[in-house]
Amino acid sequence: MKTENQKAWFFVLPVLLLVAFNALIPMMTVVNYSVQETFGDNVFFWQGLDWFEQILRSERFHASLGRQFMFTFLILIIEVPLGIAIALSMPRSGFWVPVCLVLMALPMLIPWNVVGAMWNIFALPDIGLLGYFLNHVLGIHYDMTQDPIAAWVTIITMDVWHWTSLVVLLSYAGLVSIPDAYYQAAKIDGASNWSVFRFIQLPKMKTVLTIAILLRFMDSFNIYTEPFVLTGGGPGNSTTLLSIDLVKIALGQFDLGPAAAMSLIYFAITLLVSWLFYTLMTKDDLN
Amino acid sequence: MQKRSIVPILYILFLMLPIYWLVAMSFKTTNEILSGFSLFPQTFTLDAYRTIFTDPTWYWGYINSILYVSINTVISVAVALPAAYAFSRYRFLGDKQLFFWLLTNRMAPAAVFALPFFQLYSAVGIFDTHLAVALAHCLFNIPLAVWILEGFMGGVPKELDETAYVDGYSFPRFFVTIFIPSIKAGVGVAAFFAFMFSWVELLLAKTLTAVAAKPIAATMTKTASSAGYELGLLAAAGTLTIIPGAIVIYFVRNYIAKGFAMGRV
Numbered sequence: 279m280k281t282e283n284q285k286a287w288f289f290v291l292p293v294l295l296l297v298a299f300n301a302l303i304p305m306m307t308v309v310n311y312s313v314q315e316t317f318g319d320n321v322f323f324w325q326g327l328d329w330f331e332q333i334l335r336s337e338r339f340h341a342s343l344g345r346q347f348m349f350t351f352l353i354l355i356i357e358v359p360l361g362i363a364i365a366l367s368m369p370r371s372g373f374w375v376p377v378c379l380v381l382m383a384l385p386m387l388i389p390w391n392v393v394g395a396m397w398n399i400f401a402l403p404d405i406g407l408l409g410y411f412l413n414h415v416l417g418i419h420y421d422m423t424q425d426p427i428a429a430w431v432t433i434i435t436m437d438v439w440h441w442t443s444l445v446v447l448l449s450y451a452g453l454v455s456i457p458d459a460y461y462q463a464a465k466i467d468g469a470s471n472w473s474v475f476r477f478i479q480l481p482k483m484k485t486v487l488t489i490a491i492l493l494r495f496m497d498s499f500n501i502y503t504e505p506f507v508l509t510g511g512g513p514g515n516s517t518t519l520l521s522i523d524l525v526k527i528a529l530g531q532f533d534l535g536p537a538a539a540m541s542l543i544y545f546a547i548t549l550l551v552s553w554l555f556y557t558l559m560t561k562d563d564l565n
Numbered sequence: 566m567q568k569r570s571i572v573p574i575l576y577i578l579f580l581m582l583p584i585y586w587l588v589a590m591s592f593k594t595t596n597e598i599l600s601g602f603s604l605f606p607q608t609f610t611l612d613a614y615r616t617i618f619t620d621p622t623w624y625w626g627y628i629n630s631i632l633y634v635s636i637n638t639v640i641s642v643a644v645a646l647p648a649a650y651a652f653s654r655y656r657f658l659g660d661k662q663l664f665f666w667l668l669t670n671r672m673a674p675a676a677v678f679a680l681p682f683f684q685l686y687s688a689v690g691i692f693d694t695h696l697a698v699a700l701a702h703c704l705f706n707i708p709l710a711v712w713i714l715e716g717f718m719g720g721v722p723k724e725l726d727e728t729a730y731v732d733g734y735s736f737p738r739f740f741v742t743i744f745i746p747s748i749k750a751g752v753g754v755a756a757f758f759a760f761m762f763s764w765v766e767l768l769l770a771k772t773l774t775a776v777a778a779k780p781i782a783a784t785m786t787k788t789a790s791s792a793g794y795e796l797g798l799l800a801a802a803g804t805l806t807i808i809p810g811a812i813v814i815y816f817v818r819n820y821i822a823k824g825f826a827m828g829r830v
Contacts, residue, residue: 280656289651290663292644293707300704301670304681367572376818380811381577384584387810389765391782392587392803399590399796400583407586410602439580446576489712493671500674503767521676528680541677548672556665 311538329539339540341515342523343547349519350498353437357494358487360438361445365453366479368446379450382443394507397436401508422509426516433505433517440504441494448490452483488559492552499548520544584807591801598796613801623802626781629695631809633770633778634763636699641706641759642714642752646745649714654726667708678704679772686773693775701773702763709762710755717751753820760813781806 312329314322333339369375388396403409403421412420422429456478464474502521505511511518511526518526524544528537590598591613592606617623651657652664682701683692691697725747729739745752767782774780785802 280654282657283655284657286651286655286657286660289647293648293667293711294663296640296644296700296703297667297670297707300682300701301673303685304678305673307681307684308677364572364576367569369570378573378577380814380818382573382580383814384807384811385580387761387764387807387814388803389767389782389806391767391785392806395785395799396583396587396803399800400586405598405602407582407604414602439583442576443580485716492668496672500672500676502674502676521674524674525676525679528676534680541674545673545677548674549669552669552672553665556668 308538308541311534312542313535315535325535329535330543333536333540333543338523339543342518342520345516345518346499346520349433349437349501350495352434353441353498354491354494356434356438357442357445358491361442361490362449362483362487364442364446365449366475368450370454379447382446385440386443390503391507393436393440394504397432397439397504397508401432422513424513426513429509429513429517433508436504436508437498437501441497444493445487445490448486449483452486453479456482484559488556491559492555495555496548496552499551587800588804590796591804593797593800595795595797610797613797614805616798617801617805623781623784626779626784627805627809629774629778630764630770630780630782633695633698633702633780634760634809636695637702637706637763638756638759640699641703641710642756645707645710645714645755646752647740649711649718650740650744652711652715653718654723664711667711670708671705673704675766675768679768682769683772692773693777695778697773698770698778698780699763701769702766705766706759706762709758713755713758714748714751717748717754721747750820753817757813757817757820761810764810 313325313327315325368378385393398406400406400408401420401422403413409420412418419425420428422432460478461474464478469477500521501519502525505517505519506522506525509517511522524537524540527533527540589604589606592609592611593603594608594610594612597603597607652660686692686697686701691700721744725743726739729743734743767780770780771783771786774783781802785799
């Protein structure tokens, strides 16, 4: 068991100071903006909670929040099972393992604006590989700058391409940590593939899957650069996710008050959902 | 067994297609790109790469990015090591709350913090330095490094610590010469993730720099807008941003394969 030791705080102090400097001061600035109104020249007026009320009632916010949940839901429901399936079908050892892992990790190490730009030129209707293939070989009309469904399919595919490997790598790490003896025991008992998965592999992957799902939730909920470069939020507002909308309000219209209030609401939602995930998935460990 | 390997093969093929397209495009002339579809470069050219390697505004972008990413990786892992040790070995007032609070910083959308970060780092007087970007990226990299390292440290039996003390090791000497080497794989994985998230993040990096520490991404967006749409150049610059990442994965490939043992408790 862990020993009680208050001096441990000294070990945590550097981390605490660095993160607090980066987190608390900017957060206070945002809180400050969120309750005031400004007409420039550094003159501010107390506004109270008006901005929060305005944002919570605005249909524009509801719409982008809905799109955001839709996006996060879709990518989680595709990436998590797909990632597990790929990890399960990978060889456990041998020459090909590092090769597979290196190739799979590659998309995650490409800067986010390059990912967006890359998928943009990949999907161009007449000169991109994907666009050309769909339009001229399969004969499906595909133009993501015109058609909202095509735009959605493209951003989802891009995210699956970009991040499924994270789930694969983490699940795989959980799988290789299972001792062979477990499988032998299962074989002797005549366990089916499904029960091996359900009672041996899945429990062993639980910790890493928690990390993977939480990371994917947080990062997809905050996604900005890739869809912004790929579709710019269009056509119309069909792919304007929460972050894109926020930047439009903050820097496009320079409405700092509403943007700050929206940031805080946004942050609170992310926090709440992550906390729910975190408690639900670590519940058994605490007991 | 053999039939199963079709899944990873198909998946890797899917991953490689857009990358192939980017690389192929970087060897094409602008004319060829815009005039129509071609699977392979018809008139193979290295012009785009020549431009990047001879123009200081281009290649300095790469140097700047590599500098701040390296500083960030070193800071993140260095301060995360003792903190992760504290979380993995001791109970102290507010430990659980602190751990969750650290994680919450990964949840803050960078878009929210761009403007306040700009104001903060201007006020401190390090705007447009590599250090500014490196420190700002600590916001999300330190929590992740602590999380990963704590997982690895949990796998090291406590008897190791106790034996070392009985043998008369002081804490710093034990930590540096015995403990850290025993979680080498964890340090590798943590450094890999720190490098990765700092290398790919651009919003803050762009906001916190102007000229002296401008990252490659900012150079790319600027060129894309000022020179019309030079797809070949953009593709070449993009291709070159993949290389540092590829080198880093190559170095940690064995840790990823064997290690990555978070949760191996």
